[in-house]
Amino acid sequence: MSVEEGTANHGRLLGTVRGPQDVKRMTAEQLDILAAEIRDFLIAKVSRTGGHVGPNLGVVELTLAMHRVFDSPRDRLLFDTGHQAYVHKILTGRQEGFDKLRQRGGLSGYPSQAESEHDLIENSHASTALSYADGLAKAYALRGEKRSVVAMVGDGALTGGMCWEALNNIATAGNPLVIVVNDNGRSYSPTIGGLADHLSSLRLNPGYEKVLDTVKDALGNTPFVGKPMYEVLHAVKKGIKDAVAPQAMFEDLGIKYVGPVDGHDVPAVEAALRAAKNFGGPVIVHAVTRKGYGYRPAEDDEADCLHGPGAFDAETGKLLAVPSVKWTNVFADELVAIADERPDVVGITAAMAEPTGIATLARKYPERVYDVGIAEQHAATSAAGLAMGGLHPVVAVYATFLNRAFDQVLLDVAMHKLPVTFVLDRAGITGPDGPSHYGIWDMSVFGVVPGLRIAAPRDSATLREELREAVAVDDGPTILRFPTGTVAADLPAVRRVGPVDVLAESARTDVLLVAVGSFAGLGVEVAARVAEQGYGVTVVDPRWVRPVPAELVELAAGHRLVVTVEDGVRIGGVGSALAQALRDADVRVPVKDLGVPADWHPHGTRAQILADLRLTAQDVARDVTGWISGLDAAPVDPAANGARAQS
Numbered sequence: 001m002s003v004e005e006g007t008a009n010h011g012r013l014l015g016t017v018r019g020p021q022d023v024k025r026m027t028a029e030q031l032d033i034l035a036a037e038i039r040d041f042l043i044a045k046v047s048r049t050g051g052h053v054g055p056n057l058g059v060v061e062l063t064l065a066m067h068r069v070f071d072s073p074r075d076r077l078l079f080d081t082g083h084q085a086y087v088h089k090i091l092t093g094r095q096e097g098f099d100k101l102r103q104r105g106g107l108s109g110y111p112s113q114a115e116s117e118h119d120l121i122e123n124s125h126a127s128t129a130l131s132y133a134d135g136l137a138k139a140y141a142l143r144g145e146k147r148s149v150v151a152m153v154g155d156g157a158l159t160g161g162m163c164w165e166a167l168n169n170i171a172t173a174g175n176p177l178v179i180v181v182n183d184n185g186r187s188y189s190p191t192i193g194g195l196a197d198h199l200s201s202l203r204l205n206p207g208y209e210k211v212l213d214t215v216k217d218a219l220g221n222t223p224f225v226g227k228p229m230y231e232v233l234h235a236v237k238k239g240i241k242d243a244v245a246p247q248a249m250f251e252d253l254g255i256k257y258v259g260p261v262d263g264h265d266v267p268a269v270e271a272a273l274r275a276a277k278n279f280g281g282p283v284i285v286h287a288v289t290r291k292g293y294g295y296r297p298a299e300d301d302e303a304d305c306l307h308g309p310g311a312f313d314a315e316t317g318k319l320l321a322v323p324s325v326k327w328t329n330v331f332a333d334e335l336v337a338i339a340d341e342r343p344d345v346v347g348i349t350a351a352m353a354e355p356t357g358i359a360t361l362a363r364k365y366p367e368r369v370y371d372v373g374i375a376e377q378h379a380a381t382s383a384a385g386l387a388m389g390g391l392h393p394v395v396a397v398y399a400t401f402l403n404r405a406f407d408q409v410l411l412d413v414a415m416h417k418l419p420v421t422f423v424l425d426r427a428g429i430t431g432p433d434g435p436s437h438y439g440i441w442d443m444s445v446f447g448v449v450p451g452l453r454i455a456a457p458r459d460s461a462t463l464r465e466e467l468r469e470a471v472a473v474d475d476g477p478t479i480l481r482f483p484t485g486t487v488a489a490d491l492p493a494v495r496r497v498g499p500v501d502v503l504a505e506s507a508r509t510d511v512l513l514v515a516v517g518s519f520a521g522l523g524v525e526v527a528a529r530v531a532e533q534g535y536g537v538t539v540v541d542p543r544w545v546r547p548v549p550a551e552l553v554e555l556a557a558g559h560r561l562v563v564t565v566e567d568g569v570r571i572g573g574v575g576s577a578l579a580q581a582l583r584d585a586d587v588r589v590p591v592k593d594l595g596v597p598a599d600w601h602p603h604g605t606r607a608q609i610l611a612d613l614r615l616t617a618q619d620v621a622r623d624v625t626g627w628i629s630g631l632d633a634a635p636v637d638p639a640a641n642g643a644r645a646q647s
């Protein structure tokens, strides 16, 4: 069956759903068919755009039940992390938008207030929903408003400390609030930690496993869901009831516990949610689900149950584009090479071993890698402890996720002058995940940390080299940051001045172009374009951007104009730090700093967003030519260094 046939044959009921009220009217049998149609829809659409297919296949019934029991948007449905809100979008009038999911101008991959009144929290960083829910419930109680607050949170997100801070408060406040724990046993890989171990005892119950095996057998090799799923759901309903025993853990927190319920049984989840709704205080509904449920390639994908693939073949689940050598791979391989030589080097991941490349180290040295769960703050301070204990930890996280650990990096690591290397993948503009995932803040935010050195490699050779330099630092923390995707072609230096690589120079020294990290290639292209206008440009890659290298200041002093270009926010960025260093050194040369405005930039491809920001070789060359020719016409006041108008 083709994707089109799958959707057309089984999409009749789904086509009638324009809002939650349409789901409320359905019979149990219709709901089962609708669930199957939603799965077909998800597979058909997300296979073309890429996106979080596995997590969403696992919450179809949970979301249906939530919308039947509660009245969104009056009742507030909150989705922790938000990557599993596609079904919610489908049920709230946004089916058409899925053709452009995560694409420029199209549907966001996360809840979005601009899209729908049914969406409230947009944050796609994990473990926040329970805190939002606590605040909302308190606000409604104080204002005398009778509205339910319901938060869905995954077992992975539940490893984040904020959840436990929230639960502590929710229990004391006692306000009506429903927490749906979507327990599929996985983050990307199986969820780690004491909580996860406790929950997994449930899944190891022989009765429960028997039910899941029934599901798997019944699915056979059918790549699409349709009718088989309808039958499977009934099999689950019959078998699940006696399979599991109630767990005491959540009640120990002082919060009413309902469950465990089979999260793929709409009536069972509904019954639990109705009981929770009527309880009058905080209640946890513990739902057991399977990530990727109903789609064999996702269920069978041991790596991450098709957590968030790019476009894929709907029949097989195989990626359509096989990624070439990525920055992540270069880092991963070099880390293993370093670990071979240095037994003190260990790795830390916050539930993202494969996506950050730390898994490569774990495969060779499993005892030297720690998965701490979705707990970046703990990762930083735990790394401090490892460093105090004589090791050199390499903490590999996405750039955007280190933001929440600022205080831990500042005080627990840097103030103690501890040798910890933070490796920030997906730095800069990333693309389809949108503003919450842009790694644009790190150089500004962490640039203020005393004693912290930041490196921004430009290609695979400098990535390997700078990683080695970073782990050689023994008196303070380092950050190594690089972007997403395919690693840039090696760009050899003409010469090196201190830590600074000169990438291109000419007889004339009009402009010093400081091209940070992955913008090095752009810098060289800009120089060639500007040379055509008769101006000489020296292109440098500082390699280490914080602290500002003294050699960069000296080089700047030998030019008429300094232009910086970076894949990070301009405020407090490399350009701004260099301008300050020049002022401090009384070097009177004007500085123009190009980068990302501190704002919420929409989703799209990385290339599209950079073009929107006029961070292309053509745009930068035009600006540089304009500025330097302007200097010939009328000298610029050095004090006025800085901005050009940017969209």
Ligand SMILES: Cc1ncc(C[n+]2csc(CCOP(=O)(O)OP(=O)(O)O)c2C)c(N)n1
Pocket (backbone or CB within 6 Å): 055, 058, 081, 083, 084, 124, 125, 126, 127, 153, 154, 155, 156, 157, 158, 182, 184, 186, 187, 188, 291, 307, 350, 351, 352, 374, 376, 401
């Ligand atoms: C603070 C933070 N760290 C890391 C991530 C990356 N991330 C997105 S989803 C995910 C796993 C979530 O697991 P879970 O909450 O169980 O949801 P599931 O995907 O299993 O439905 C991770 C680690 C994130 N979004 N936020």
Ligand SMILES: CC(=O)[C@@H](O)[C@H](O)COP(=O)(O)O
Pocket (backbone or CB within 6 Å): 081, 083, 124, 307, 308, 355, 426, 430, 433, 484
């Ligand atoms: C929800 C989330 O935070 C991640 O799943 C993220 O979408 C992954 O991004 P990459 O595709 O860049 O690994």
Ligand SMILES: [Mg+2]
Pocket (backbone or CB within 6 Å): 154, 155, 156, 157, 182, 183, 184, 185, 186, 187, 191
């Ligand atoms: Mg999970």
